[in-house]
Amino acid sequence: MKVGFARTCTLTLSLVLLLTGCWDTKDINKHYLPAVMGIGKGDSQKYKVILQIPIANEKTQILEKEAESISKAIDLIRTDSEKSIDLVHLRLMLIDIQLAQDGIGDIINFAVRANDISIKGLVSIVDGDFDKTLYHQISPTPEVSSYDFFSEEAGWTPNQSILRIWEAYRNQESLSEDMGIPMLKDGKQTLFTFKGTAVMRKDRLVGSLNQEETLLYNLFKGKYTGGTIEVAKNTSVLIEHAKVNHHTKWTEQGPFLQTDIQLNVVVTESPHGKSADIIEKDLSEKLSKQFDQTWKKIHSLKADALGIGLIFRPQSKEEKIKEWKTVWFPKLVQKIDVKVNILNEIYFKEKSSKQNEGDMLKRGTKL
Template sequence: MKRRIIPRLLLAFCLPCLLSGCWDIKDINKRYLPVVMGICDGKTETYHVTLQVPTVTGTTQILEQEAKSISKALDLIRTKSEKHVDLLHLRLILISEKMAEKGIDDIIDYAIRADDISIKGMVAIVTGDFQKALHHQVGPTPEVSSYDYFSEEAGWTPNVSLVRLWEAYKVSRSYTQDTAIPLVEAGTDTLYEFRGSAIMRNSKMVGTLTPDETLINNIFSEKYTGGTIETAEDASILIKKATVRHRIKWGDSGPQLNSKLHLDIEVSENKQGLSNQEITEEIKTSIEKRGANIIDKLHTLKADVLGIGQLFKPKMTVAQLKEWKERWYPKLQSKIEVEINIRNNIYLKDKLRENNLRM
């Protein structure tokens, strides 16, 4: 009998532990849930950290503090806040252009190490008045937030670059690849205006790409999802699909690259009744020229934003990998060819409709 009682007593003592529940849970009304973090140079300290917290009324509450480190600034924000500051919902980190020119290694390294920041969060650089961009609001619109500008489910288009924290961290440690981070400023009728992309070399901003050049970069990076409007002299077309194929060779003079872009397009406007061949030639010439200009610019800056070094990686020794950006990338001989396939032509449809009516 005693043998049965002892196990039952032990089970009875264990049950309260299982029923304890979430003892450390914090009510959502007792938490601040910032979605955007802004980082720039402080007036008296190294970093000025700003947090944007959306409210139920559709406005944005601002929490900010200066300190010698990002973690200390956040700790000071938590100290003076009447609610718990939870960074688990942080989706976008905005960095000032001035700080980006000095380097963002410390910022990216902190965000990756922090347990409460998602590595899927996005990164952007702000040009112009940084504080204006962080405090900017466009009316009480609770359904719109700063990160929507970079969301693939919201306002993002293929002319806008898109870089997540884990991508920025990975590229910052790479011998053969750099990255282009979106460059924005405070908008007038919208939260932001896209100004192109910041060319990052070893995590330092060394130049910029225009929105049109960013489109080519997205195609090379295989991030194109369709929907971009390109304008010829007398026609407008919609790029429905874009793919790229590369042929590489390492000759006596160094690396050689032939890239072929294949575009599936639809003609949306054709004011002068141009033929398919004329439209094709105009778009082909424009994109090939744009691609050549981008590569020339990147060669000068020694910034491999297009990730071309990744293609030659299997052909290089460890020593060549380490010398890629300084020695071999500037010697790269490259050629870009564009192939265009017109899926439909509204002008041709209109002509057929006119002929049918006459009949």
């Protein structure tokens, strides 16, 4: 009897201990789950923090506070809120361009150190009216739309760059790579309008790329799915596959990089009478020229946003790696050669055959 009683007591106590972990949980209806956080310059304090919180009926509640630190601003929002605020579902962090020009190191460090913010969250810079962009609302709910804009399964295209919090933290601390951050403003019919890519030197904004240059930036980095290139008037191609090969060497003057890019494309639009050979030639020449111009622009900003230092890193000594951004990258010489291969050439052959048949019928020739 005593043994049975002891076992019963032990089992009961075990169940009680397990239940204690649930007593302090809060109902989901008592939580605010922000999807977007905006961080800008305050009117009277250093930072202004704006949280977008999805609520029922496809609407969004917006809360904001100013403080000398981001943590304090969030704490003030929590203080005045009737519900608990959890940042575990934060998907997008929007940073005012004025802060980006001064440096975003403190902001990224805060996001990485915060226990309740996922480092998989996305980072973007607002190049426009900061308050207007954060308070801008459309249907469906902004938290869905904001994520879809950066989702490769939804609204994202290679004309838009993409960067996550952990990548921003890695790049700002990297000795051999800088970063590019997407730039946006409020849209008219959509939640956002993408303006291009902010080029960062360490954690500071030093220049920008437009949408066409962003496509080449993404192509260089292997992110090209769904990319459409306009060759000339009424002629466009869709990138199906891209192969990028780098050939490196060190000369007496410094590092040299030869980049060969092979594109397999599908013609989506073309005027009558324009052959595949002409399109391939025109596109190869155009992209080689555009790549060269984009590379020179990035190089002039002294920011290795393309991550070329990573290409040289395996064959570089530790001293050269430490000096890459300050000594060797400014001396870098790069040449880019683009070759294009059209995959749907049968379209041109069939079209050419039909044109020949039509010409023969017009002349009264028997087929």
